[in-house]
Amino acid sequence: MKNKLLVAGLLLGSSVLAYGQDEKLDMATLDKIRQEGMQRSQVMETAFYLTDVNGPRIQGPGYVKAANWCKDKLTGWGLQNAKLEAWGDWGKGWAVERCYLAMTAPYYKSMIAVPRAWSGSTNKLQAADILFISETDTTALENYRSKLKNKVILLDQSFRISPSFKADADRFTDEELQKMAGEAAGSRGQRMQGDSSMRRLMQAMRSRNVFNQKMRKLAKQEGALGILNTTQTSKDGTLFVSGDYANAALGSTPDDLADLSIAVEDYLMLCRLMKANVPVKLELDVKTKFFADDIKGYNVLADIPGTDPKLKEEVVMLGAHLDSWHAATGATDNAAGSAVMMEAVRILKTLGVKPRRTIRLALWSGEEQGLHGSKNYVANHLVNTATNQLTKEGQNVSAYFNVDNGTGKIRGIYLQGNEAAGPIFSQWLKPVNDLGATTVTIQNTGGTDHLSFDRFGIPGFQFIQDRIEYNTRTHHTNMDTYDHLQPDDLKQAAIIVASFVYNAAMRDQKIPAKQPVTAQQATR
Amino acid sequence: MKNKLLVAGLLLGSSVLAYGQDEKLDMATLDKIRQEGMQRSQVMETAFYLTDVNGPRIQGPGYVKAANWCKDKLTGWGLQNAKLEAWGDWGKGWAVERCYLAMTAPYYKSMIAVPRAWSGSTNKLQAADILFISETDTTALENYRSKLKNKVILLDQSFRISPSFKADADRFTDEELQKMAGEAAGSRGQRMQGDSSMRRLMQAMRSRNVFNQKMRKLAKQEGALGILNTTQTSKDGTLFVSGDYANAALGSTPDDLADLSIAVEDYLMLCRLMKANVPVKLELDVKTKFFADDIKGYNVLADIPGTDPKLKEEVVMLGAHLDSWHAATGATDNAAGSAVMMEAVRILKTLGVKPRRTIRLALWSGEEQGLHGSKNYVANHLVNTATNQLTKEGQNVSAYFNVDNGTGKIRGIYLQGNEAAGPIFSQWLKPVNDLGATTVTIQNTGGTDHLSFDRFGIPGFQFIQDRIEYNTRTHHTNMDTYDHLQPDDLKQAAIIVASFVYNAAMRDQKIPAKQPVTAQQATR
Numbered sequence A, B: 001m002k003n004k005l006l007v008a009g010l011l012l013g014s015s016v017l018a019y020g021q022d023e024k025l026d027m028a029t030l031d032k033i034r035q036e037g038m039q040r041s042q043v044m045e046t047a048f049y050l051t052d053v054n055g056p057r058i059q060g061p062g063y064v065k066a067a068n069w070c071k072d073k074l075t076g077w078g079l080q081n082a083k084l085e086a087w088g089d090w091g092k093g094w095a096v097e098r099c100y101l102a103m104t105a106p107y108y109k110s111m112i113a114v115p116r117a118w119s120g121s122t123n124k125l126q127a128a129d130i131l132f133i134s135e136t137d138t139t140a141l142e143n144y145r146s147k148l149k150n151k152v153i154l155l156d157q158s159f160r161i162s163p164s165f166k167a168d169a170d171r172f173t174d175e176e177l178q179k180m181a182g183e184a185a186g187s188r189g190q191r192m193q194g195d196s197s198m199r200r201l202m203q204a205m206r207s208r209n210v211f212n213q214k215m216r217k218l219a220k221q222e223g224a225l226g227i228l229n230t231t232q233t234s235k236d237g238t239l240f241v242s243g244d245y246a247n248a249a250l251g252s253t254p255d256d257l258a259d260l261s262i263a264v265e266d267y268l269m270l271c272r273l274m275k276a277n278v279p280v281k282l283e284l285d286v287k288t289k290f291f292a293d294d295i296k297g298y299n300v301l302a303d304i305p306g307t308d309p310k311l312k313e314e315v316v317m318l319g320a321h322l323d324s325w326h327a328a329t330g331a332t333d334n335a336a337g338s339a340v341m342m343e344a345v346r347i348l349k350t351l352g353v354k355p356r357r358t359i360r361l362a363l364w365s366g367e368e369q370g371l372h373g374s375k376n377y378v379a380n381h382l383v384n385t386a387t388n389q390l391t392k393e394g395q396n397v398s399a400y401f402n403v404d405n406g407t408g409k410i411r412g413i414y415l416q417g418n419e420a421a422g423p424i425f426s427q428w429l430k431p432v433n434d435l436g437a438t439t440v441t442i443q444n445t446g447g448t449d450h451l452s453f454d455r456f457g458i459p460g461f462q463f464i465q466d467r468i469e470y471n472t473r474t475h476h477t478n479m480d481t482y483d484h485l486q487p488d489d490l491k492q493a494a495i496i497v498a499s500f501v502y503n504a505a506m507r508d509q510k511i512p513a514k515q516p517v518t519a520q521q522a523t524r
Helices: A014-020 A027-039 A043-053 A061-076 A138-147 A174-181 A193-221 A264-275 A331-351 A372-382 A421-435 A450-454 A470-474 A487-506 A519-523 B014-020 B027-039 B043-053 B061-076 B138-147 B174-181 B193-221 B264-275 B331-351 B372-382 B421-435 B450-454 B470-474 B487-506
Strands: A080-089 A093-105 A113-115 A126-133 A152-155 A226-229 A258-262 A281-291 A296-304 A315-321 A358-364 A397-402 A410-414 A439-441 A460-465 B080-089 B093-105 B113-115 B126-133 B152-155 B226-229 B258-262 B281-291 B296-304 B315-321 B358-364 B397-402 B410-414 B439-441 B460-465
Touching (some): A027 A331, A043 A331, A043 A487, A061 A080, A061 A093, A061 A296, A080 A372, A093 A113, A093 A258, A093 B093, A113 A281, A126 A264, A152 A193, A264 B043, A296 A331, A315 A331, A358 A487, A372 A450, A410 A487, A421 A439, B027 B421, B043 B487, B061 B358, B093 B113, B138 B193, B152 B193, B152 B264, B258 B264, B296 B331, B296 B372, B315 B372, B315 B487, B331 B470, B331 B487, B372 B450, B397 B450, B410 B487, B421 B439, B460 B487
Parallel strands (some): A126 A152, A152 A226, A315 A358, A397 A460, B226 B258, B315 B397, B410 B439
Antiparallel strands (some): A093 A281, A126 A281, B080 B296, B113 B258
């Protein structure tokens, strides 16, 4: 998820570079980082294992298999204490074991279908009629009570899809980057919108699902076989698929109702045929599996220990969520970020750098269902949840750097309202300006794991990345596959992350935390 | 298929209007055509029946069902002599009855798959290993003879797909149209490139298929289950699928080998896994059916009889191919053209026009496999195939108008090298200039049924249409569905076709045939 939020306050621009000229950069090491990252990159090999070889990394065996592969790989590279760390109880794991849907009358057409996450099963290949429901009022659902047995439910949708006169892929233009660099800082209230906006979005999603949930409950009670879904964003065989994770909650009994996302073209055709009273028959075979043997959620952690006696208790963190949705192999969301972060520590370890502070890589889980992995890591380690104050360990975190906006190369960094970090990062970007990374913006970006740090005042940042086809083709889709990764972009990103992490680990001071914004600044 | 060909010769531009000012247009009727086409259009309803309700219109029951629906609809609208006319022996019909493919190891992933036309079956749900073949030399195939049993064959492909930085959909710009209008006419030799270029293209396709054909033959002999295919044009869930029609030839024994087009993302992933020696398992269930009870090919024909005793033997023809490939419902290729042509005659019939010449609608079959319907219509009716001279019936055809370039609105007309028709059509376009149709180009366009007329000197034309997403998303794809049709564009096209056909039917003279191009002109 990605929510960019504008905030108001102090202007940041090239002029701010004037008050940060004391950054001492270890240019020799930065050069080596670039050489290693460009000439001996393993980022695509890592991505290949996380996607093609591993498969979807949704909570359950798919995630755990990938997490163990990462742990072993990180250990192999020489990182210390590589481990899976349980962050708490998540609930049941889930995986798809078969998915087939076709129309068999008025003619045969196989359909592009993916079970929504935590969907149930049909138990075998079944023939089925459609029950077409035009109502959107939950009270009207009772009228269908006796009509649901062995039916597949289709809720009326009549929107039209449009051909795209805009390219699926793009990169930030110079103008866009300059505009971002010129944005103003905001009040703390506005700055926290990242979190609250995401909460509102998820609330809206939940409301929209109330009807569907009631529908599903009734459908299960009455012995319906399945329910079909689509989204207006789906097109051309690209499906956007996520899922309801209520079914994964501890103790819940998964219902045997096949909950399928299908191609919008197939969905709208079925609606038109039903409205025209053309008899339609389906056949479907959906088999999913729930895993209750291990209900814990796990993050992957690994360190490059610090070497400065005075600073080695301090930590520079870098992370990305390793979990994914399941319709494809989560290549851009977020094998990309995970592979970039792993490549960054591989580069540093391979070069044998001796960081003053400890460098800690975290690969999170449960991000897609609400940043669970990172939130719980912060709660378990960095914050006293009774007082909301940072623990000693929390105070020792200099900064957290996150990558989770797809395959695009890094164009700069979001300050997340942290004005004091601006001049530092501007200088850190100078050696990689030629790679296209130039922009420091006071802007916030939301929807991913740096928020778990930022909300407690730990400097948490995410990089600005070119969008490529993140919002049009890959983000939460069945097309989020290895082939949609851009090797040159990922190499560049790993080099820049490695540079930032190294700089942060070597700096005399930690990255400054955000200053409280005054009322005067907030209204400027 | 669509091949635009540049030709050299006389310049045509706005100035040519000067020598065609004698066109007498029945503006009252043209206004009525526009009113009927805009306000009471049935073009989308027709398209709905041809696509959603009928399904794929590939040779066989799918095509015949649609053809009969058209015949009945045309009769209902009051056209005369609506009929299916056999044009000769085609071969076996074919239809898909089930298609399912998934990877089951290293993890489960259902795949987007469509049988190539005239594919055989697997007979039931089967589990299978992959036989991965890197060789491209047919002599190397013998080495695999003993290894094929129950395998699914995967031929190595290692191209990369790229994100699209260009929009899927576009319309002709004013500049592009002006350039087309300014193109020069060419020699007869160049002008005929439409045909020969298509032949070359098909020859290239055939050569490329030689390896696959040999592979398939060996595979069948040895009891392989199937073979996988993809194309570099496929992307994002959009598959380009056609097929080999050798299997449809009379007397051929279809082999039970599942010949599947699959999503390029799935195909390349399988290649990568095989190259990395990761054990891969598939399961697939493909059932197709061949129909040998009626091996004839049929066109649909219907008339609005002429009323002028001196001219009613003459005929103005309009047509489009009704057949389609099978991966979707052939909405833009070419339910669009068929619906537009049907709508054009519906408008004329509804208005009760009394055309001087007979207006004849033709909906062709077998276009996708080589313009069979239109070629055979011409051979059966319009040309003495012994002498290649026009029959009396052929001499009586004033013109043939074709639509087969997708859902886009009409922007003008290709003269197909017929210079004398230019000033006539320029004037005919004037009343519809405001609808975006302005351009007369001497250019050729190829790949469809007007060529069957043009090659014998019968004035045959196709309209210039906005491309929308024809080449990127719909042409011969699994996404060529009703939802990719643009209602306003199709309404506009039907109005313009109806106007052209009406003007041609009322004109004192037939549309002039092409003049032989002199050597001097050819080299200008």
